[in-house]
Amino acid sequence: MTDLDDDYANMPYIPQGEAFPECWARAAEAYRDDAMMLEVGYDSGAERQIDIFLPQGAPKGVVIFVHGGYWSEGSRRLYSHLAQGPVSAGWAVAIPGYDLAPAVRISQITALLALAVAEVARRFSGPIRLCGHSAGGHLVARLVSSGxxxxxxxxxxxxxxPISPVSDLAPLLRTSMTAVLGLDEEEARAESPVHAPAPRMPVEVWVGEAERPAFRDQARWLAEAWGAKLTVDPGRHHFDVIEGLERADRSLCQAVIG
Structure with a gap:
């Protein structure tokens, strides 16, 4: 069945939603032109690279940001500009790429990102903060509950x-994404953070007030399952909710690095 396709469609419900990816790409490229940036591999494969943005001086720690795109779209290079807030506050920021469906399954993406996190941890000492958006929100929650x-x-x-995460994959079985993701009931349950024990570190689930009801539900489900803090960002929708990472003084950036 595909009766939930509309529930999980974001672009048609966001004013000028189709313009966001191009705007992100321009902002990301402009930031890369001026930033202190390293590109490192964490495994063989063209997408298995990590863009690392460095502050002036020794970093306080490292923020790892995982991009979204329903596990089948997007690129780390679309989101470079989101490093600006943490970098300006003295943190390094690592944005890993990963192989996309249908070439890999969701469980394989989780395993790839575990390698990326391990590589970042090897290169940097000090504290690590994890954040991710949409499918990336799912992936960071999965990473800390996967073993x-x-x-x-x-x-x-x-x-x-986790920002606007998909925390329970079962509803996606009722969308046309199933064909691309190769998702079945067994993997949907195994890869859903809501069915995993809460991790021992603090978790703050973040979602936009103006997001689709399905995404507000998904955020609430994770917060309830894990006893985590849930923050609803006033007026923000699924595409602009991540803008809070662009400046150190914004609430979302403070939630990550504060």
Whole structure:
């Protein structure tokens, strides 16, 4: 069945929604032109690269941001500008790329990102903060509840901020995305953070007030399942909710690095 396609469609319900990816790409490129940036690999494969943005001086720690796109679209290079807020506050920011569906399944993406987090942890000392948007919000929540991260890495993760996450994959079985994702009932349950034990580090789930009801539900489900703080960002929709990472003084950035 595909009766939930409309529930999980964002672009048709966001004014000028189709313009956002191009705007992100321009802002990201402009930031890369001026930033201190490294590109490192974490495994063989063209997409298995991490863009790392560095502050002036020794970093206070590292923020890892995982992009969204329903596990089948997007690129780390669309979101470089989101590093601006943490970098200006003295944090390094790592934005990993990953292989996309249908070439890989969601469980394989989770495993790839565990390798990326391990590589970032190897390169940087100090605290780690994890955040991700949409499918990336799912992935960061999954990473800290999957058993894929080594204990010494988990011990350094001080906070996780899933932004507009998909926390229960079961509703996606009733969308046309199933064909692209290769998703079945077994994987949907296994890869849903709502069915995993809450991690021991603090979690703050973030969602926009003007998001689709399905995404507000998904955020609430995760917060309830894990006993986590839920923040509803006034007036924000699914595409502009991440803009809060662009400046250190904004609430979302403070939620991540504060």
């Amino acid at each position: 894929l991260l080594a204990e010494e890495v988990l011990a350094r993760i001080e906070k996780v901020v």
